[in-house]
Amino acid sequence: MVTLGDLAAHLGCEPGLADASIELDGIAPLGRAGPRELAFVSEARYLDALKSCRAGCVLLKSEWQADCPVPSLCVPDPYLAYARLSSLFDLLPASVPGIHPGAFVDASVKLPASASVGHGACVEADVVLGEDVVIGPGVHVGRGAQLGARCRIWPGVVLYHGVILGDDCVVHANSVIGADGFGFARRVDGWEKISQLGSVSIGDRVDIGAGVTIDRGALDDTLIADDVIIDDQVHIAHNCVIGRRTAIAGCVGMAGSTEVGEDCTFAGQVGVSGHLKICDNAHFTGQARVIGAIDEPGSYSSGTPLAPTKQWRRNAVRFGQLDALQRRVVKLEAKLEALGGAASDDE
Structure with missing residues (x-):
């Protein structure tokens, strides 16, 4: 339970005419929120719903306050304010410092008293753990890995040897x-594995979703900079470099040695070819296929839009005819130019 005054203090704003002692137990959507819940309005299209709202408090912009029948907090960006307050209502169970009897922690590990290691976890030799680290059940932390302060590793995660995570x-x-990265050299009779001698180095405040794979580098490290956010089921191949504050949505695949700038966004299922560079502030819509370097900031899209199957089949056939059609157009243009030149000579 928190009070409206607590929320205002957390956001650094004033409760205004609202009663600062109002108690709130959670956050709910605007149309469902009750008298002990917080709601928010982030877009003008929801103002009609605001008029019938029953929430205990609403986060909104000052120009919308007149339409609000319940207590409110005025903020410049209601959605950002909601994000900042969400942690106050988080039901995440508190971790218990110490090592669970069912866990294994090598004697060489530097383990702060504030750290928590869950049941079935394995922490190998020479690992360094920061203050308030939480290692969930069944986690494997390989030899020589380093985890910064306040890192939380959820169940079943595998951190290979030498992996580095920053704080938070x-x-x-x-x-x-x-x-290991996908590194092999072709032999006459098959493939020769290339030992992956680099590691993975991850900055501060990086959030990595479930089922993500980030491969270690072949020679240099794979690098994930500060404040990167990565959704579920993403694959980042060896020696990729991801710039600060970049956001990568679910099912994105990045081939090896891709270099991504700062503040980029990748929507779901984007595929990125290897050994190319992407500048800062480049944004890719869903299922885009990135096959070349991106030098200019902006939004990029590719792919075939959804269509009825019969129409799609006809278009697919025509797509296969584009090369022949283009050649015919070039020949026709050449003939037209020749005819035009001959007409000019006759004048």
């Missing part, structure tokens, strides 16, 4: 950080 990182369940 989150790695969700069943992600694998530091597996």
Whole structure:
């Protein structure tokens, strides 16, 4: 339970005419929120719903306050304010410092008293753990890995040897950080594996979703900079470099040695070819296929839009005819130019 005064203090704003002692137990959507719940309005299209709202408090912009029948807090960005307050209502169970009897922690590990290691976890030799680190059940932390302060590693995560995480990182369940990159040299009779001699280095405040795979580098490290956010089921191949504050949505795949700038966004299922550079502030819509370097900031899209199957089949056939059609157009243009030139000579 928190009070409206607590919320205002957390946001650094004033409760205005509202009663600062109002108690709130949670956050709910605007149309469902009751007298002990917080709601928010982030867009003008929801103002009609605001008029019948029953929430205990609403986060909104000052120009919308006149339409609000319940107590409110005025903020410049209601959605950002909601994000900042959400942690006050989080039901995440508190971690218990110490090592669970069912866990294994090597004697060489530097383990702060504030750290928590869950049942079935394995922490190998020479690992360094920061203050308030939480290692969930069944996590494997490989030899020589380093985890900064307040990192939380959810159940089933595997951190290979030598992996480095900065402060305040989150790695969700069943992600694998530091597996071998896909490095092989062709032999006459098959493939020769290339030992992956680099590691993975992750900055501060990086949030990694469930089922993510980030491969270790072949020679240099794979690098994930500060404040990057990565959704579920993403694959980042060896030696990729991801710039600060970049956001990567679910099912994105990045081939090896891709270099991504700062403040980029990748929507779901974007595919990125390897050995290319992407500048700062480049944004890719869903299922875009990035096959070349991106030098200019902006939004990029590709792919075939959804269509009825019969229409799609006809278009697919025509797509296969484009090369022949283009050649015919070039020949026709050449003939027209020749005819035009001949007409000019006759004048």
